[in-house]
Amino acid sequence: MNSCHHKSNLSPHQTLLYCLTTSSCFVASLYIFVPPAVQRLPRDDPLHIRWRSAVIVAFVFICISIYPWLFCQAAIENDDNHDKEPSFLVYLGIVRQQSLAECIVQDVKILLHACVLYLGSFSCTWIEIYQYACQLQSDELTNNTRISTNSNVHFSPTPLLLHMIKSIQQTVLQPKLSSLHQCSTNQTIRWIHLRNLLIAPIVEEIVFRSLLLPPLLSHYTTTQSAWIAPLFFGVAHFHHHYTKRHLYADSKHLMASLVLQWGYTTLFGAYASHVFVRTGSLWGVCAVHSFCNWMGLPEVGFVRRGSMLFGYRWLIGILYGVGISMFVRLFDSEMNWFPEVSVIGSLVRGA
Known part of the structure; x- marks a missing residue:
């Protein structure tokens, strides 16, 4: 099917049922089609990752194939505008x-x-x-002072900028190169990175953004859809805690972890959903998902008194506030950072 006249024959309740069924089948496929012997392996075992990746990739291809049969009306021969309608892949952001x-x-x-x-x-x-870099400069000055005292030879101090370059090399570049070397030589690390930074972001964004949001936009506003879709995204992550429940001392710790994970995934899902609907870009949202997986949760260790960053806690806190303010401000249509009119919403409602 080359063109798609997006239809909304499903009622709002049927659309929500479709979303629940899609997200539930996504999780269920990991338990139904992955052999029990593989499921008993650690989650980060390369064989386990390969099996799960193969299953969810196959699931995504099946869902994409089914989508036009569910949500695209048949061609209307006497409709001149039908030829101008986009492919269903445009609705999915692909x-x-x-x-x-x-x-x-x-x-x-x-x-x-x-x-x-x-x-x-x-x-x-x-x-x-x-x-x-300051520590390197201090060590150099101490060294040079000691040598000068013994030999009457005076040394000019190395500029702090050169120490900064050396600091970047030792604290950032060398660890990254070491990580790349581990990826090339260690199969487990390589598959963990492939899962976290490539496979999971693409698959999850297709399932929980591309396949859910266009149908939701047929019945709900952009804001409502951006908050409804992440609920399925958050609930779908609960199965991680089922497999790791033995790691928690009691049910209270497990529940607290569940609430934290659900809250984080729901907030991120709302953000990703809003960006997808506004821009119509699946690949941009996948890049953000991968970036956030790589960065992890924001650094908050600087508030601990024993942290080496404790003395800069007010500066770091202010910069966090500035970052959050700019993040929110850039959503404003006056900033022209995102399209003023929802791309996916316009496609669905104009169909």
Whole structure:
């Protein structure tokens, strides 16, 4: 089917049932089609990751194949506008109607928008680099003073900028190169990174954004849809705690972990859903998902008195506040960071 006249024959309750069925089948497939012997392996075992990846990739292809049969009306021969209707892949965000250059610019904007939220975390890294450079300079001055005292030879101090370059090399570049080397030599680490940074972001964004949001937009507003879809995304992550329930001392710790995970995934899902609906870019949202998986939760260890960043806690806190403020501000249509009119919403409601 080349073109898609998106239909809304399903009632709101039927649409919610479709969303629940899709997300439930996504989770169930991991338990039904992965052999029991493989399921008993650790979650980070390469064989376990390969099996789960194969199952969910197959599930995604099946869902994409079924989607036009559920939500695209048949061609109307006497309808002149039918030939102008986009492919159903446009509704899913897999294909876009803009030029390649426009798509790249928009996706870079999406990624930079997510980076703004981590302004505090980035500041922690740069402060650590600065502190290490100051320590290198202090060690050099101590060394040179001792040598000068013994030999009457005077040394000119190395500029702090050169120590900063050395600090970046030792605290950032070398660990990253070591991590890349581990990925190339250690199969377990390689598959964990592939799962967290490539497979999971793409698969989850297709299932919980592409396949759920266009049908929801047929009955709900952009804001409502952006908050409804993440509920299924958050609930779908509960099965992780079922497999790791033995790690918790009691049910209270398990429940607290469940609530924290649900809250985080729901908030991220709402953000990703809103960006997807506004821009129509699946790949930009996948990039953000991968970036957030790589960054993890924001750094908050600087508030501990024993932390090397404790002395900078007010500066880091202010930068976190600035980052959050800029993050929220960039959603404003006056900033022109995102399209003023919802791309996916316009497609669905104009169909």
